[in-house]
Amino acid sequence: xxxxxxxxxxxxxxxxxxxxxxxxxxxxxxxxxxxxxxxxxxxxxxxxxxxxxxxxxxxxxxxxxxxxxxxxxxxxxxxxxxxxxxxxxxxxxxxxxxxxxxxxxxxxxxxxxxxxxxxxxxxxxxxxxxxxxxxxxxxxxxxxxxxxxxxxxxxxxxxxxxxxxxxxxxxxxxxxxxxxxxxxxxxxxxxxxxxxxxxxxxxxxxxxxxxxxxxxxxxxxxxxxxxxxxxxxxxxxxxxxxxxxxxxxxxxxxxxxxxxxxxxxxxxxxxxxxxxxxxxxxxxxxxxxxxxxxxxxxxxxxxxxxxxxxxxxxxxxxxxxxxxxxxxxxxxxxxxxxxxx
Numbered sequence: 001x002x003x004x005x006x007x008x009x010x011x012x013x014x015x016x017x018x019x020x021x022x023x024x025x026x027x028x029x030x031x032x033x034x035x036x037x038x039x040x041x042x043x044x045x046x047x048x049x050x051x052x053x054x055x056x057x058x059x060x061x062x063x064x065x066x067x068x069x070x071x072x073x074x075x076x077x078x079x080x081x082x083x084x085x086x087x088x089x090x091x092x093x094x095x096x097x098x099x100x101x102x103x104x105x106x107x108x109x110x111x112x113x114x115x116x117x118x119x120x121x122x123x124x125x126x127x128x129x130x131x132x133x134x135x136x137x138x139x140x141x142x143x144x145x146x147x148x149x150x151x152x153x154x155x156x157x158x159x160x161x162x163x164x165x166x167x168x169x170x171x172x173x174x175x176x177x178x179x180x181x182x183x184x185x186x187x188x189x190x191x192x193x194x195x196x197x198x199x200x201x202x203x204x205x206x207x208x209x210x211x212x213x214x215x216x217x218x219x220x221x222x223x224x225x226x227x228x229x230x231x232x233x234x235x236x237x238x239x240x241x242x243x244x245x246x247x248x249x250x251x252x253x254x255x256x257x258x259x260x261x262x263x264x265x266x267x268x269x270x271x272x273x274x275x276x277x278x279x280x281x282x283x284x285x286x287x288x289x290x291x292x293x294x295x296x297x298x299x300x301x302x303x304x305x306x307x308x309x310x311x312x313x314x315x316x317x318x319x320x321x322x323x324x325x326x327x328x329x330x331x332x333x334x335x336x337x338x339x340x341x
Contacts, residue, residue: 017315034098035174036146037065038081038109046103047321048087050110051153054080054125054197056118058162058189059145064304067112068072068145068174072185076192077129078121082110083153091329092317096147107150119200125164126206132163133240134200138193139167140214141182141248155326159335163207166200168193168218179210179285186219194230201238202243210242214278214293215246221257228262236262245271246293246322248282251300258304267307272298274312 009129009283011268057077059068068077087102089095101108135156139148144245149167156165170189172182211278212330220242227235242263247270248255255315258265272293273279279294295301325331 015231020218035144036096036098036101036150037222038067038112038146038149039065039100039181041084041108041110042101042103046084046087048103049085049157051083051085051157051165052080052128053076053083053149053156053165053167054121055079055149055167055169056121056192057145057167058167058185058192059169059171066145068169068183070144070171070175070178072171072188075279076118076196077321078115078118079114080113080121081149082112083150083196084108084110085153085157091158091330092154094150094327096150100153107154108291108296109149111220119198122199128336129164130162132164133209134164135161135209135211136166136168136197136200138210138216139169139172140212140246140335141179141186142174142176143172145169147171147174151326152325157331158326159325161335163209168196168216170216175260178280182215183218186215187222189219190222190226193219194226194232197223197239198232198235201235206238208239210239211245212247213245213326215248217244217292218249220244221247221249221261221272224261224263225257233262239263239267241269243269243271243294243341245325246273246276247291248279249292250286250289251292251295251297252289255304258306266307268306269309270301270306271311271325272301273314273321273324274298276322278322 029112055226058073060071060073063068084103084107086095086105086107097106100213115124121200136215137152146199148169152165152167171185210220270292272295274296276295279291282291283289290296292301298308298310314328315325316330
């Protein structure tokens with residue numbers, strides 16, 4: 001916690017500094033590695049499954065195989081990408097390439113389609129959902145357009161989720177050094193996300209599930225606060241559930257947001273990992289305040305009325321422990337078994 005004025009501040013211990021610099025090195029190396037792009041699909045059939053991912057984006061078009069960049073657009077765009085799921089992989093993995101993809105080994109696109117309006121995109125998604133509603137997902141920090149789409153397709157497929165998947169794509173630079181820029185871009189997209197949720201809540205009844213990861217959780221909570229303060233109660237009541245995975249939010253701010261949102265806290269589920277290495281880094285650069293997704297005070301979180309799923313100690317999944325529901329074969333197997341719940 002921050003030290004009161006006039007009191008000597010303690011400096012980080014060498015072990016903490018070593019682990020912090022280690023995480024920074026990992027992030028910087030990841031940023032230098034190739035990032036996947038949405039290259040044209042190959043002609044031959046690969047024998048795998050295709051997951052349609054609809055999208056709303058505040059990213060600017062790039063005119064390159066990336067399709068959309070990390071720059072902020074003046075207005076939102078809408079579309080769908082049919083994501084090919086490779087057959088030669090392990091549950092929870094996301095093999096991609098920045099070169100020509102091998103469809104049996106890499107996530108890839110089987111088609112990109114644009115819609116002229118939100119209504120066209122929404123109606124197409126609802127038609128494809130088979131009456132099972134839609135799931136709107138907000139990605140986190142350091143994500144490119146392609147990475148976010150592929151990850152949502154992988155999670156939707158591996159967890160055997162029903163209904164239509166819609167990605168809300170805000171203008172992340174996809175650069176691990178751009179944490180402050182990404183936070184600003186996320187907040188810049190609040191109004192567009194609020195309008196997206198409002199429009200998805202119509203026509204009613206329509207099952208609407210909201211999810212977010214990491215910094216995307218801050219954006220989602222701020223959009224819900226905006227809807228509530230604007231008196232959009234009917235849109236708020238249309239939300240079945242809100243799932244926040246590893247939320248990169250200050251605990252005090254989160255409590256304030258919950259109090260301002262016109263939705264029972266019991267509709268919120270928070271997935272945490274007290275050993276999340278990336279949220280430790282976020283805490284270090286945010287004045288030392290613990291982030292919700294790695295909060296050591298689980299009881300305080302539960303006292304807010306939200307459902308808390310503490311995954312601390314889970315041994316499989318991504319090594320930083322930052323996106324376990326998407327990367328843990330064990331959790332994904334459990335979700336597949338309970339996909340109807």
